[in-house]
Structures are given as C-alpha cells and as structure tokens.
Amino acid sequence: MSEKEVLYSQQGAVATITLNRPKRGNALSGPMAAQFVEAINRAIDDATVRVLVITGNGKYFCTGMDLTSQSNNDDDSPTASDAVASTQSMFTTLARCPKPTIARVNGPALGGGVGIVFSCNFRIVHPAAYFSMPEVHRGLIPALISEVIVPQLGAFRAKQYMLSGERVSAAEGYRVGFVTSVADPQDEASLDKKVQEYVVLLLQSGPGAMRDVKNLVDAVDSRGGNNKAVTSYVREAFGKMISSEEAAHGIGAFASREKPNWDEFGLGGVKAKL
Secondary structure (H helix, E strand, C coil), rough: CCCCCCEEEEEECEEEEEEHHHHHHHCEEEHHHHHHHHHHHHHHHHCCCCCEEEEEEECECCCCCCCCHHHHHCCCCCEEEEEEEHHHHHHHHHCCCCCCEEEEECCCCCCCCHHHHHHHHHHHHHHCCECCHHHHHCCCHHHHHHHHHHHHHHHHHHHHHHHCCCCEEHHHHHCCCCCCCEECCCCCCHHHHHHHHHHHHHHHCCHHHHHHHHHHHHHHHHHHCHHHHHHHHHHHHHHHHHHHHHHHHHHHHHHHHCCHHHHHHHCEEEEECC
C-alpha cells in the first residue's frame, strides 16, 4: 500500500495537515491536491478543531506543481483538467477556511507552495527557507496562485517576483510584510515554539468571532472604495455579533473576571466534546 501523500493529525483543538512527498520536495500532484482539500474539509467540519497548521515533511515545505506528472498528461485530457481543478480548489478552500490557519514553513516554498503559504492567515518561517515563483523559467505562469497572492502583495511586488522568479528569503519576506515571524536560527525548536505561541493566542478567542473577523476583512477588502456597501456590511456584522450567544458568554466571562470556555462554541458538523 502506497504511503499517503497528505497526513492528518489532531492534538487537542489543533489539526495539522502535512504534505508528505518528501522525496519529491512535496510537489503537488492531482491526487495529492484532492487529498489536501479533503483534509481541510475534515478540519472545517470537526467542531473540536479550532486551529489548522499546514506544514511539509522533509527538507521542503512545497516545491509547487509536479511538472513530471503534468508532462505525462495531455493538456485537454480529463486527468489534466481534474488536476487543475483540484489544485485551484486547494488554494480557495484553504483561503476561505472559517477557522484560523497557520503555515509552518519548514523549508523552501516554490510556485504552488507559495500559494499555500499566502492562503494561510499566519506564516511562521524557518530562517533558511525561501520563496520563489519560478514558473516563467519553464515557460509557465503562476495563474492558479495569483488569486491569493496578487491582492496581498500588490501589483508591483507581484510582477517583480513572478517575472524574475527570484528567491525571497524569510527575512526579506518578513521585511516586505508577507511573513508573520521568522524562527530563531540559533534554536532548532524555535519554529515550533513560535507556532505554539500563536496557537495559544488563537485558542483564547471565540471560534465564531474569529470566523466573522475573517469574513469581515474579506468583505471590506473586496468592496474597495464602495463606502456605502462597506458601512452597510459592517453594521450588519456588528448587529449579528453583539446579539450572539458567543458574545454574551465572552462579555459575561469578562464581567466575572473569568476565562471564557469556548469549547461549546466550536464550528463544524461534528459536535464538540464538552
């Protein structure tokens, strides 16, 4: 039996999804992308999961699309079409996940790997890791990942990185602003420590409130300069929030000087264990 290309594990309220093709640099095949989407949906549907961590097994985080497998498929074949659909679904499903997501970038991220990173809310990066979109060096374009990357980087920086295919270090990514934190090069355990720091912070927050924050930011950002639409959405979001059971619990806990217990407010189809 072949080894799974995507691993899923859960510890407490944290689900970890691991890209597991280390001998291929965790390059993305069609089946692997489909497994990745299944893993994300599993975490979304499980109310006991409140934070997702995405990482890679081995030296690389993810080296992008597996061009070897793609070259064996006719561009118009159902197999090639399915692979493209699965890969695009991987980015959009992760980016739209209602739960907070952390990219634990254990090594270099190339092409589609950069897309996975940009689909996550937090990016904790190994100091030796780098980012590159070298598609143009192969006569290709980073089409599928552009949807999640361009809005965050902006047109100028996106064109620079996509046209040059240059390697962007972890430190430079932090300076530019698309990396949350870079691990300490003097401490081998620093990457996991920093991931855990954000996990602890996120578990202190209401699951519904975090979902609504993600929706709020996306909605306000997508409406651009339409001030009326933004004002209307913000008022509606505030009204729903302030009248929710989760808000009542959080405010009550604050008034009582107690820590709120968010376990009963988990998101998903699987009932949270109380």
